[in-house]
Amino acid sequence: MPEPNVIHNTFVIERSYPKSPERVFAAFADPDKKRRWFADGDSPYTQEFTMDFRVGGGERVQYKLRPGTPVAGMTLVNAGRFEDIVTNQRIVTSSTMDLEGKRISVSLVTIEFVPTDKGTDLICTHQGTFFENSGGPEMRKEGWRKLLEKLGDELGR
Numbered sequence: 001m002p003e004p005n006v007i008h009n010t011f012v013i014e015r016s017y018p019k020s021p022e023r024v025f026a027a028f029a030d031p032d033k034k035r036r037w038f039a040d041g042d043s044p045y046t047q048e049f050t051m052d053f054r055v056g057g058g059e060r061v062q063y064k065l066r067p068g069t070p071v072a073g074m075t076l077v078n079a080g081r082f083e084d085i086v087t088n089q090r091i092v093t094s095s096t097m098d099l100e101g102k103r104i105s106v107s108l109v110t111i112e113f114v115p116t117d118k119g120t121d122l123i124c125t126h127q128g129t130f131f132e133n134s135g136g137p138e139m140r141k142e143g144w145r146k147l148l149e150k151l152g153d154e155l156g157r
Contacts, residue, residue: 009137104134
């Protein structure tokens with residue numbers, strides 16, 4: 001049987017942060033804060049980051065991937081649209097990812113902020129369609145794990 005050229009996948013990652021839902025939500029809503037944990041980092045070189053945080057607004061990140069990454073030297077673009085925003089409760093985005101100008105995935109991501117006695121439980125539900133050369137759902141899941149770790153660092157600032 002031939003290898004599928006489209007893979008559909010859903011995964012959920014949950015994290016607890018010792019900060020209020022307002023503080024965790026702000027790390028997604030404030031462009032400067034989000035750029036620090038979402039776009040900038042050790043592996044990629046961020047060439048562009050834009051964000052218009054409102055329903056119907058967009059977000060775009062363009063990276064040049066550094067040596068030591070699976071696709072070193074290539075350009076990766078993640079472009080999204082904010083589909084639903086309920087302050088301090090949830091954010092839903094739809095997004096595409098292109099590698100060297102070729103579409104490799106389409107995703108719907110829901111971030112939920114649940115207040116707890118100790119702070120906030122964050123629930124990230126990623127629904128994705130992955131095409132050829134995307135690295136597949138496991139690579140994306142690992143990417144989100146790392147991002148949510150960086151979010152924790154941002155919240156500790």
